Amino acid sequence: MRRAAFLLLLPLAACGGASDADYNRVDVPEKEAEAQNAIDAAVAQNGAASTARAGVPVAATPRNAARDRALPKDFQGYWGVTPNDCELANTNATGRINVDADRIRFFESRARVVDVVSRSTYAVTVDLRFEGEGQTWQRRTALSLENGGTALVRTETPVGSGAAPATTRYQRC
Structure with a gap:
Protein backbone atom coordinates (compact mmCIF):
# COMPACT_ATOMS: atom_id res chain seq x y z
CA MET A 1 0.00 0.00 0.00
CA ARG A 2 2.84 2.36 0.87
CA ARG A 3 4.53 1.64 -2.42
CA ALA A 4 1.31 2.51 -4.35
CA ALA A 5 1.01 5.86 -2.54
CA PHE A 6 4.65 6.61 -3.26
CA LEU A 7 4.18 5.86 -6.96
CA LEU A 8 1.17 8.22 -7.08
CA LEU A 9 3.14 11.08 -5.50
CA LEU A 10 6.23 10.57 -7.63
CA PRO A 11 4.82 12.37 -10.73
CA LEU A 12 3.82 15.35 -8.56
CA ALA A 13 7.32 15.65 -7.17
CA ALA A 14 8.77 15.60 -10.70
CA CYS A 15 6.76 18.71 -11.67
CA GLY A 16 9.01 20.93 -9.61
CA GLY A 17 9.00 22.56 -6.28
CA ALA A 18 6.52 25.06 -4.91
CA SER A 19 8.95 27.87 -5.78
CA ASP A 20 8.27 27.37 -9.50
CA ALA A 21 4.57 28.20 -9.20
CA ALA A 60 -12.49 61.91 -24.72
CA THR A 61 -11.06 60.74 -28.02
CA PRO A 62 -9.10 63.56 -29.58
CA ARG A 63 -10.74 65.10 -32.62
CA ASN A 64 -9.09 64.90 -35.99
CA ALA A 65 -10.19 65.72 -39.54
CA ALA A 66 -10.52 62.10 -40.69
CA ARG A 67 -12.70 61.12 -37.72
CA ASP A 68 -14.86 64.23 -38.19
CA ARG A 69 -15.60 63.16 -41.79
CA ALA A 70 -16.24 59.50 -40.95
CA LEU A 71 -19.64 57.94 -41.48
CA PRO A 72 -20.96 56.02 -38.44
CA LYS A 73 -20.18 52.28 -38.41
CA ASP A 74 -23.88 51.33 -38.55
CA PHE A 75 -24.07 52.89 -42.03
CA GLN A 76 -20.99 51.11 -43.39
CA GLY A 77 -21.14 47.99 -45.53
CA TYR A 78 -22.82 46.77 -48.72
CA TRP A 79 -26.35 47.90 -49.57
CA GLY A 80 -28.54 46.96 -52.54
CA VAL A 81 -31.73 48.26 -54.14
CA THR A 82 -32.75 44.72 -55.17
CA PRO A 83 -31.76 41.27 -53.88
CA ASN A 84 -29.69 40.75 -57.09
CA ASP A 85 -27.61 43.80 -56.16
CA CYS A 86 -26.46 41.98 -53.04
CA GLU A 87 -24.94 39.10 -55.02
CA LEU A 88 -21.26 40.07 -54.88
CA ALA A 89 -20.53 37.93 -57.95
CA ASN A 90 -23.01 40.08 -59.92
CA THR A 91 -20.67 42.56 -61.64
CA ASN A 92 -23.66 44.36 -63.22
CA ALA A 93 -25.27 45.25 -59.88
CA THR A 94 -26.13 48.86 -60.71
CA GLY A 95 -28.08 49.32 -57.46
CA ARG A 96 -25.34 48.21 -55.09
CA ILE A 97 -23.36 50.70 -53.03
CA ASN A 98 -20.49 50.16 -50.63
CA VAL A 99 -20.39 52.63 -47.74
CA ASP A 100 -16.94 53.01 -46.19
CA ALA A 101 -15.86 55.31 -43.37
CA ASP A 102 -15.20 58.29 -45.63
CA ARG A 103 -16.55 57.34 -49.07
CA ILE A 104 -19.39 55.68 -50.92
CA ARG A 105 -18.75 53.55 -54.01
CA PHE A 106 -21.47 53.26 -56.64
CA PHE A 107 -21.65 51.22 -59.87
CA GLU A 108 -19.94 53.82 -62.09
CA SER A 109 -18.86 56.51 -59.63
CA ARG A 110 -17.52 57.10 -56.18
CA ALA A 111 -18.04 59.86 -53.65
CA ARG A 112 -15.79 61.14 -50.90
CA VAL A 113 -17.15 62.76 -47.75
CA VAL A 114 -16.17 66.43 -47.77
CA ASP A 115 -18.06 67.45 -44.62
CA VAL A 116 -20.47 65.98 -42.09
CA VAL A 117 -23.26 68.55 -41.79
CA SER A 118 -25.27 66.79 -39.06
CA ARG A 119 -25.11 63.48 -37.24
CA SER A 120 -27.46 61.56 -34.97
CA THR A 121 -27.93 57.92 -34.02
CA TYR A 122 -29.95 56.93 -37.11
CA ALA A 123 -29.28 59.79 -39.54
CA VAL A 124 -26.36 61.66 -41.00
CA THR A 125 -26.21 64.46 -43.56
CA VAL A 126 -22.99 64.83 -45.53
CA ASP A 127 -21.58 66.85 -48.40
CA LEU A 128 -20.14 64.47 -50.99
CA ARG A 129 -17.74 65.10 -53.88
CA PHE A 130 -18.45 62.63 -56.69
CA GLU A 131 -16.15 61.36 -59.45
CA GLY A 132 -17.23 59.17 -62.33
CA GLU A 133 -17.15 58.85 -66.09
CA GLY A 134 -14.67 61.73 -66.35
CA GLN A 135 -16.81 64.21 -64.41
CA THR A 136 -16.94 65.61 -60.88
CA TRP A 137 -19.93 67.06 -58.99
CA GLN A 138 -21.14 67.68 -55.45
CA ARG A 139 -24.31 66.67 -53.62
CA ARG A 140 -25.66 67.13 -50.11
CA THR A 141 -26.79 63.66 -49.09
CA ALA A 142 -28.95 62.60 -46.15
CA LEU A 143 -28.59 58.99 -45.03
CA SER A 144 -30.97 57.43 -42.54
CA LEU A 145 -31.34 53.94 -41.13
CA GLU A 146 -34.74 52.28 -40.83
CA ASN A 147 -36.11 48.89 -39.80
CA GLY A 148 -33.52 48.30 -37.10
CA GLY A 149 -30.59 49.20 -39.38
CA THR A 150 -31.55 46.82 -42.19
CA ALA A 151 -32.73 49.59 -44.54
CA LEU A 152 -30.81 52.66 -45.69
CA VAL A 153 -32.56 55.67 -47.22
CA ARG A 154 -30.37 58.02 -49.29
CA THR A 155 -31.73 61.44 -50.24
CA GLU A 156 -29.54 63.54 -52.53
CA THR A 157 -29.91 67.24 -53.16
CA PRO A 158 -27.81 68.71 -56.00
CA VAL A 159 -25.74 71.62 -54.66
CA GLY A 160 -26.74 74.99 -56.13
CA SER A 161 -28.99 73.65 -58.92
CA GLY A 162 -32.41 74.06 -57.29
CA ALA A 163 -33.34 70.53 -58.46
CA ALA A 164 -35.66 68.38 -56.41
CA PRO A 165 -34.12 65.83 -54.01
CA ALA A 166 -33.86 62.22 -55.22
CA THR A 167 -34.51 59.39 -52.74
CA THR A 168 -33.25 55.79 -53.03
CA ARG A 169 -33.98 52.92 -50.61
CA TYR A 170 -31.48 50.11 -50.01
CA GLN A 171 -31.48 46.87 -48.05
CA ARG A 172 -28.40 45.70 -46.15
CA CYS A 173 -26.59 42.94 -48.04
Missing part, protein backbone atom coordinates in the same frame (compact mmCIF):
# COMPACT_ATOMS: atom_id res chain seq x y z
CA ASP A 22 3.28 31.78 -8.99
CA TYR A 23 -0.40 31.47 -8.25
CA ASN A 24 -0.86 35.24 -7.74
CA ARG A 25 0.33 36.18 -11.23
CA VAL A 26 -2.40 36.71 -13.82
CA ASP A 27 -1.71 37.99 -17.33
CA VAL A 28 -4.23 40.71 -18.17
CA PRO A 29 -4.57 42.31 -21.61
CA GLU A 30 -3.24 45.87 -21.74
CA LYS A 31 -6.64 47.55 -22.34
CA GLU A 32 -8.21 45.68 -19.43
CA ALA A 33 -5.30 46.64 -17.18
CA GLU A 34 -5.74 50.31 -18.18
CA ALA A 35 -9.46 50.11 -17.42
CA GLN A 36 -8.79 48.52 -14.01
CA ASN A 37 -6.22 51.23 -13.23
CA ALA A 38 -8.80 53.91 -14.09
CA ILE A 39 -11.33 52.24 -11.79
CA ASP A 40 -8.77 51.98 -8.97
CA ALA A 41 -7.81 55.66 -9.39
CA ALA A 42 -11.47 56.76 -9.34
CA VAL A 43 -12.17 54.68 -6.22
CA ALA A 44 -9.07 56.09 -4.48
CA GLN A 45 -10.13 59.66 -5.32
CA ASN A 46 -13.93 59.48 -4.91
CA GLY A 47 -14.59 56.38 -2.80
CA ALA A 48 -16.18 53.11 -3.87
CA ALA A 49 -19.81 54.15 -3.35
CA SER A 50 -19.44 57.43 -5.26
CA THR A 51 -17.59 55.71 -8.11
CA ALA A 52 -20.29 53.03 -8.31
CA ARG A 53 -22.98 55.72 -8.60
CA ALA A 54 -21.20 58.12 -10.97
CA GLY A 55 -19.04 55.73 -12.98
CA VAL A 56 -15.48 56.13 -14.12
CA PRO A 57 -14.61 59.20 -16.20
CA VAL A 58 -13.60 58.23 -19.74
CA ALA A 59 -11.04 60.30 -21.60
